Amino acid sequence: MVLFFKKERDLLARLLLAEQRRLALWLPVGLGLGIAWYFSLRREPGTPEVLAWAGVAALGLGWIAWRPHALAPRLIGGGAATLAVGCLAAFWATHRQPPLPDLPARATIVTGRVAAVALLPADGPAIRRLDLAGAVLDDPLDAGMPPLRRILRVRLRADDPLAPVPGMVVRVRALLRPPAPPSWPGGPDRQRRAYFDGTAGGGTALGRAQAIGPVPASSSLEALRERISARIVRVLPGAAGGVATAVLTGSAVGMARADRDAFADAGLAHLLAVAGLHLGIVMGVSVAAARLLLACSEWASLHWPCRSIAAVAGLVAGILYVGLTGAHLPALRSLTMAALVVLAIVTGRRALSLRGLAVGAILLLLTGPADLLEAPLQMSLVAVMALAAGAEHTRPILARLTEQPARWRRGALHAAHLAQASLLAGGATVPVVMAHFGTLQPWFVLANLLAVPLMAMWVLPLGLLSLFLMPLGFDSVALVPMGWGIGLILDLARMVSGWPAARLAVPAMPDWGLALWMLGLCWLCLWAGRWRAWGMAPMALALAVPFLVARPDLLLSPDGRTLAVRDGAALRIGPHPGSERLVEDDWRQALALPVMPLAGGAILPDRGRVALRLRGAPPARCDGLALLVTLAPDDAGCPGARMLDSLATWKGGAQAVFLRAGGPVVVSDRDWRGARPWVLAPGQHGLPVLPMAQRE
Incomplete structure (x- = not known):
């Protein structure tokens, strides 16, 4: 028995020694496990637990510093330290947030400064939603209360003539409500999302809003976005204009609900949300244009680092594009990853690599630990990880096509890259979509194989060209053919959404099932040896979890x-x-x-x-x-x-x-979530906003 365990231990040691250069890739995995552990607790950890985490992190790092080249400190000490650091990062992020306030259950008058204006999609006129900062509730019970420390989101009436702009102080009578609790134990936790997003709750205006004081001028960026949207809609009316507005300004309010549902059913909804795909296309087009311009100069080609200059130009274009489309959080995350890619190019390293992904993931997890529980970050991380690992393992095979002079082989190389990207990124995110949205689109791979090249090689390049031509008044030259490409994508979405079983409903996947998939995917992607195939077993089990777990009656x-x-x-x-x-x-x-x-x-x-x-x-x-x-x-x-x-x-x-068989088992939401800072008190009451103390 001792010899048997010794053989197994020696085999494991040899496998790990062969993979020692890839151990650093597991650092963000350890951080993620620590963050997930913290959020799975049923009560908030106290001082002893926090000190214990800090001690584990210090001991693990000290062990590594004492024996930096040994395997055991790096494996055991590093693993324990990353878990502890993940717990500490989540704890720190939680306690930096102000508590959720107790909003009145009755209609009240709200006065606040407009921090942002959002247009909500609707089949009729677009509905505006105001993000109010420093909101004050004006009624007898709330008299003398300090302003709310969180953003209050109020939806205006459709017939409200007010034209709000950021910085305006408005006053409106509204019916407020706190963030909605989970609809069932284990369901989507909107209160946790609101807690970390900095929002206090929402409301619906009962009357028309009034501007108080001088009306500030709209920001130049906001005004530019509105002018671009108006110009696009004039040239491309209807659904095509809605898609063009979505990809160029970040607002899809011009699309009918039927078209938005068709994109969702076909697995093409990501084309309407500005994120990593759009940013990558914009930066790629900008890099190609910069390289072409630099190649026109013999002096620049011979004396300047054209590749690095083009990469920096692409990053600048990406920053401008993210700002133009509203600087939404998914786009900002993608911009962070893109900046790391540009840094790798400038320093002479591989652009798309698992090490670069590990650095970016560590930054994202440490700056926003709660984002790990949300779909956008999960989809981004698993998609990029699958793409990087797939490129690493298929690079020798695809390189053979680049060595052939025939043009059809180069075309086949581009087609292979597109097919590989759609299969890897789409396949890696399937369980994430199942877990968060309860749907499965079997035809999404085929739809993306056709739609993504159209978006990358036709729609967005022409859209960027139209932005440059707008000051000259010639933007219709690019917008009209852009509309032709959008029409093809719309026809594809409508056709695929009408196919049999285009959108299948699947039962909810528990959190541990999604964690099982992600850990199996990490095992498959992060190791280089043959034992990486072991990760396929938990991945297969995770796909069956929604159909195996007990469902409430x-x-x-x-x-x-x-x-x-x-x-x-x-x-x-x-x-x-x-x-x-x-x-x-x-x-x-x-x-x-x-x-x-x-x-x-x-x-x-x-x-x-x-x-x-x-x-x-x-x-x-x-x-x-x-x-x-x-x-x-x-x-x-x-x-x-x-x-x-x-x-x-x-x-x-x-x-x-x-x-x-032994009788009914009852589970409540409070049993499931426990007592955490984002869980409201019984009756969905937050922390009362107390009046400020009188000055002595």
Whole structure:
């Protein structure tokens, strides 16, 4: 037995020694595991835990400094240190945020300074949403309260004539609400997202907003964006203009909902959101143009570092493009990665490499640990990792095409690169899409193989040319053919979205299933030896997880007014389906079932120990009941039976019931999330905004 374990230990040591140059690639993985561990806790860690993490990090780093060339310190000490640093980074990011305030449940008058204006997509007139900073609530109960330390998002009425600009102080009567809690235990946590985004909640204007004081002039960048959008819409009316506006200014409000749904069903929704793909195309076109201009000068070609100059020019173009499209967070992340690529080119290193990705991932995780739990960062990291690893392993094969003088081989090389990028990036992000959006688009690879080259080689280059021609008044020369390319992409999206099984609903994937996929993908991509194939086993298991885990049989909404029952191949919702759109959409996505109305209160079929009672229904029979779920406010309950009602949801949030042979098992949202800074108190109350102390 001892000899057996010694052989296994020696084999593992040889494998790790062969991969020692790639151990550094696992640093962001360790950070990510530490961050995920922190956010999985059910209570906020105290001082002893934080000191323990700091001690583990110090000991691990000290061990490495003492024996820098030994395998055990680098593997064990480095792994423990990165886990601890990830926990510390998440803890520090959490406690730098101000608490979520307690917003009034009644209509109130809000006065605040406009920090940003967003246009929300709508089939009718675009609806404007204001981000108000330093908002003050003006009513008798909130008199003397200090301004909110978070952004308050208020949606204006569609008929409001106010033209808000950043810096304007507005006053509006609105109905406010805190960030919505999860619709079911384990569901999307919008409160955590709002906590780290710096928002306090949202609201809907009940009256028209009024400007207070002098109206500031709109910023030059905002005015430029509006002029570009207006010019695009004049030249390209309809859906083509909406797509062109989306890729050139970052706003897709001009598109009809049917077209946006077609892009989503075809797996092409990422073409409408400015992120890494668009930035890469813009920088690539800019680099190619700069290289061409420099090549026209013999002196520059012989004496200047043209490759580095072109790379810097591409980065400058990328910065301008991100600023023009609104500087959204996904685009800023992509710009960070692009800056690292340019740095690698300037310093003579490989542009797309796993080491560069590791450095970028470490920066992103340390500066925004909570972003690891959101879809944009997850999709970006797994897609780039798959592309870098795929390029590393296929480079010798594809290099043979570059050695052949025939032109068709070079065309085949470009086609192979596009196909490889679509397959690797798209395949790596499939489980992320399943986990966050509950959908699977089987035809997305084919759609992207056709649409991405059109966007990269036709649409966006012509769009950039139109921006340069706009000051001269000749932008229609580029916008009109750009519209032809957009028309082809629109036709493709509509066609693919109409194919059988274009968009399949899949049940919710638990967090550990997604973590299993990402760890397996890391194992497959980060190692170089044959044992990297072991990562395919957890990846295959992760794809089956949504269909293997137990799903709740009954769901009760966070406000206790709506319930849903899983009845075979349908989800029955009552008392009035459609009354809570957000909750019902989350339920439909989580269970991947069609919605049907729920009949009056009755004992569940074949489940005699659980009874339901809707409003106005007669009292349930109490014989043998273990659980009574009631929406009636005057229900007295049953002796010896647990009751789920509005009081239970007021205390614990949304409720999920699992029917077992030993009796029903109830899980509440508070049981699932625990007591964390972003979890609001019972009744969804935040921290009261207390008046400032009187000056002595």
